[in-house]
Amino acid sequence: MAAATLLSSARLYAAPPADPALIDRPYSVEGLVGMGMPYTGGGVALLKWSAMPYDGPAVKYKIYASTTAAGPWKEATTVPSNKNYASDIELPFWCWSADKNRHAVQVDLRDIFPIEQKAKRDKNASARANMIEDSREKDEREDYFIKMCKTPYYFKVSAVAMTKQPDGTLKPAYPETDSEVVSAVPAMSLFNMPRLNNFLYSLGLIAIFLWFISHAKKRELFIRRIPGLDAVDDAIGRATEMGRPIIYQTGALDMTNVSTIASTMILGEIAKKVAQYDATLKVPHRDPTVLPVCQAIVQQAYIEAGRLDSYRDDINFYISYDQFAFTAAIDGIFEREKPAAVFYMGSFYAEAMLMTEVGSNNGIIQIAGTDIDSQLPFFFTTCDYTLIGEELYAAGAYISKDPVLLGTLRGQDIGKIVVVAGVILAVIAVTIGTLCGWDVFNRLVMDPFNSF
Amino acid sequence: MKDIIAKLLKIDRRIIFLLTSLAILIPIVFYIQMPGLQVTESTKSVYNALDSLPEGSTLLMSFDFDPSTKPELYPMADVMCRHAFKKNIKVLAMAFTAPGVAIAEDLITKDAVEMHKEYGKDYVFLGYQPNYVSALTEFGNDFYSVYPTDSRGTNLQSLPVMQGIRTIKDIGLVMDYTAASYLDAWVAYSSDRYGFKLGAGTTAVNEPSCLPYVQSHQIVGLLGALRGGAEYESLLHYNGLATKGMASVSMGHFLILALIILANLMVLAQKFMKEEEK
Amino acid sequence: MNIFKKTLPLAICFVIGVLSFLQYYCPHHLSDEFADVLNDHMNIIYFFAYMLGLISLSMANWGTIKRKADGWGYSVLLFVGMAIGIISGIAAKGEFIANNHMTAYGWMYTYIYSPLQGTMFAILAFYLVSCSYRAFRVKSKEAGLLFLTAGLFILGRIPPGQWLWSQIFGTACGGISGITEWILNCPTLAARRAIMVGISLGSIATSVKIVVGIERQYLGGTD
Numbered sequence: 028m029a030a031a032t033l034l035s036s037a038r039l040y041a042a043p044p045a046d047p048a049l050i051d052r053p054y055s056v057e058g059l060v061g062m063g064m065p066y067t068g069g070g071v072a073l074l075k076w077s078a079m080p081y082d083g084p085a086v087k088y089k090i091y092a093s094t095t096a097a098g099p100w101k102e103a104t105t106v107p108s109n110k111n112y113a114s115d116i117e118l119p120f121w122c123w124s125a126d127k128n129r130h131a132v133q134v135d136l137r138d139i140f141p142i143e144q145k146a147k148r149d150k151n152a153s154a155r156a157n158m159i160e161d162s163r164e165k166d167e168r169e170d171y172f173i174k175m176c177k178t179p180y181y182f183k184v185s186a187v188a189m190t191k192q193p194d195g196t197l198k199p200a201y202p203e204t205d206s207e208v209v210s211a212v213p214a215m216s217l218f219n220m221p222r223l224n225n226f227l228y229s230l231g232l233i234a235i236f237l238w239f240i241s242h243a244k245k246r247e248l249f250i251r252r253i254p255g256l257d258a259v260d261d262a263i264g265r266a267t268e269m270g271r272p273i274i275y276q277t278g279a280l281d282m283t284n285v286s287t288i289a290s291t292m293i294l295g296e297i298a299k300k301v302a303q304y305d306a307t308l309k310v311p312h313r314d315p316t317v318l319p320v321c322q323a324i325v326q327q328a329y330i331e332a333g334r335l336d337s338y339r340d341d342i343n344f345y346i347s348y349d350q351f352a353f354t355a356a357i358d359g360i361f362e363r364e365k366p367a368a369v370f371y372m373g374s375f376y377a378e379a380m381l382m383t384e385v386g387s388n389n390g391i392i393q394i395a396g397t398d399i400d401s402q403l404p405f406f407f408t409t410c411d412y413t414l415i416g417e418e419l420y421a422a423g424a425y426i427s428k429d430p431v432l433l434g435t436l437r438g439q440d441i442g443k444i445v446v447v448a449g450v451i452l453a454v455i456a457v458t459i460g461t462l463c464g465w466d467v468f469n470r471l472v473m474d475p476f477n478s479f
Numbered sequence: 480m481k482d483i484i485a486k487l488l489k490i491d492r493r494i495i496f497l498l499t500s501l502a503i504l505i506p507i508v509f510y511i512q513m514p515g516l517q518v519t520e521s522t523k524s525v526y527n528a529l530d531s532l533p534e535g536s537t538l539l540m541s542f543d544f545d546p547s548t549k550p551e552l553y554p555m556a557d558v559m560c561r562h563a564f565k566k567n568i569k570v571l572a573m574a575f576t577a578p579g580v581a582i583a584e585d586l587i588t589k590d591a592v593e594m595h596k597e598y599g600k601d602y603v604f605l606g607y608q609p610n611y612v613s614a615l616t617e618f619g620n621d622f623y624s625v626y627p628t629d630s631r632g633t634n635l636q637s638l639p640v641m642q643g644i645r646t647i648k649d650i651g652l653v654m655d656y657t658a659a660s661y662l663d664a665w666v667a668y669s670s671d672r673y674g675f676k677l678g679a680g681t682t683a684v685n686e687p688s689c690l691p692y693v694q695s696h697q698i699v700g701l702l703g704a705l706r707g708g709a710e711y712e713s714l715l716h717y718n719g720l721a722t723k724g725m726a727s728v729s730m731g732h733f734l735i736l737a738l739i740i741l742a743n744l745m746v747l748a749q750k751f752m753k754e755e756e757k
Numbered sequence: 758m759n760i761f762k763k764t765l766p767l768a769i770c771f772v773i774g775v776l777s778f779l780q781y782y783c784p785h786h787l788s789d790e791f792a793d794v795l796n797d798h799m800n801i802i803y804f805f806a807y808m809l810g811l812i813s814l815s816m817a818n819w820g821t822i823k824r825k826a827d828g829w830g831y832s833v834l835l836f837v838g839m840a841i842g843i844i845s846g847i848a849a850k851g852e853f854i855a856n857n858h859m860t861a862y863g864w865m866y867t868y869i870y871s872p873l874q875g876t877m878f879a880i881l882a883f884y885l886v887s888c889s890y891r892a893f894r895v896k897s898k899e900a901g902l903l904f905l906t907a908g909l910f911i912l913g914r915i916p917p918g919q920w921l922w923s924q925i926f927g928t929a930c931g932g933i934s935g936i937t938e939w940i941l942n943c944p945t946l947a948a949r950r951a952i953m954v955g956i957s958l959g960s961i962a963t964s965v966k967i968v969v970g971i972e973r974q975y976l977g978g979t980d
Binding site: 516549 | 800853871872877878882886887914915916917938945
């Protein structure tokens, strides 16, 4: 495929004459093939034919489609002849030949053969009736689409050239001559081959993580100091001495977000320490999906610390989903109850500084960790300790010192080394390729780094 | 002198709040014309993306913000809507946040009345869509499976404004106005997958987070906060909310800079005085 | 009982996790349908979670009212506000304007909710200025460089700053706008991309741990 790409990079034909009438034979289309467009969800046909010596601004290709080989034919689209080459379709070299001597046009059959429009609905129909009708129409469209993806469609292409007459009007230089009729089934693909690079990288990273997890218990892994997490014990101790509560926040997002999940993991470890120190813990929630998860985590933490008698159901409580209503409530808690320590672990947005500034003014120890980098400057200036980005994900492993979790940190580091090495090598290669004019080489280097 | 500096360094923050209020309010009460704004490449790209659309094409505006960020995002959405109406480009308005619906209706209705545009023919309100991941994925297959009706319950396919639109690929330009991570979802689930023109407008705090998408050409351009709106207005020669707000923004910026410089000078002075005493 | 509390949730997590991963690489219609089904199920879960949140909030505040604890009046206000919001929303069918008149729901949104939201967000500006005055001290070379960059950036983002620069330095270095664009597009973006790489790898690792069942905190335990 790469060799074909290399060989086909040069145009075979020189530029055509400006006046199409100077071509000494009728325009014809050669080498037409039809197929379903690969790597798509179906409904799209791909037509390819050879570039011709007369390709130029005055010549256009008309594409006709039909449901039968004999017609009737519908004009699908008209494309200029000096564009729409295979090299114009942005697909990677491992699954597409960027041939500059073959035209390649995608025809979306849903635009050419749309489903029949139903009669207009009764304006006085109830909302329920409309909903049922919407659902039925959606099912009909889906069924029609699935049937379309299994049906062969027929295509022909003709080249049309218009020349300007002395009186300024346009007239065809030659009568339209049709190509042979080809068929194509716009089938759905099972695997999106252009994303093969992404798939292999993902599998590689997962393999690295799993390998380090399986080998984690075999040797002790070094992990550098994270001052914010070293301060957790001090913060909890301070809270116990002062007799004031500790507030833990899991962030603005729901349980589908990885930072929230990482935060709940840290909550488990901190709740265990709080239970051991016999301090008071409060976990206000903004998202209701996080509340039951945190209730279970905190309860389990108290059980493991042997302090189930100290556990209360109202440790976790819901405030409001609204960003600023939640923030106002938190600020009120800070002002009234003056907690000794606050942990902000998760994703935070504009409310970050509104809470941390009030906390700072009330002399509260604040430890923050977030993956939302736009809020990092605000946390840095107002909190005592801040965990940046992936330190949030490492926090669970750091606090628990669990060898399996530490193993994944090593895997992440290897992943980062691979990414950095790949970027450096690619930059050097592309720089050399650009200086030497090796377009094909650049494509070979860049495509694996692109997302398709 | 030492005491004065020590007092100033520990000044009651309410005085700073008062100075901030004055810096922002005075330019609003007494309108101050700002010198010419230099337009960034990113804003020009968004402007050109809309300006290059032929008459009759479509602009989809996604109002993914709430009233808290309205001051930054409303002016840029307003000027783009006016630009679209001026060029007879159809406008579709949708929202992935519930408050965005009211903002969209308020903005577009106001502009439509002013520019004599007709609902259903020149613009339509699609309404709120709670599940944005599913919606963004479905947009590329069938627009009407996400929005079978408009926000008023009318069958969407029957409206003239939707003529020629089957999927999101048929839309000339999609603009996402957001202060949160909705742009990440737009890029990941929709524009990267289906290959249509996507632009964005965002707040100043979020702007650096969205710049990688501009550099990698995953979005056509980015309007950054009130300044982005003001730049767009200057390209359209329209004296709108953003241009009027730049005076307050400028004074606020100068105040921050002045206070930081003052604080550091006082710390320096304190340091010198201590060394002199020694 | 363990099979329902531990084994079954882990199995569901693994199967759905793997299928969701593969869904991204499969353009087939069935893959899109699977994603739709998952999203529909998530909507249902969210609904019950919101109900749970509402119940939690109501129970906490009802307890406050019963005990006549400090601030119980605000708990009464919470219930009154909730009732007004729900009743007016249902009565207006979620519309802000009906028959060319603003509904009660629309009135509350326009004259209570929007100004309150705007006010809270605006407080950020005041806190930002006071925090800058209090915390931004040039105590080291790095802090000095940060201050210089911030100063140039602030000047470059506002018209008077651009005018001032052009009067003093003309179009040197592409003008202050050019310097600002360079700061945004080069060092800031480079640092942001580096953080993004770390966060992405961390997210992948956390997701793998959850899908494979190594991380089970979300089940309510560490065994």
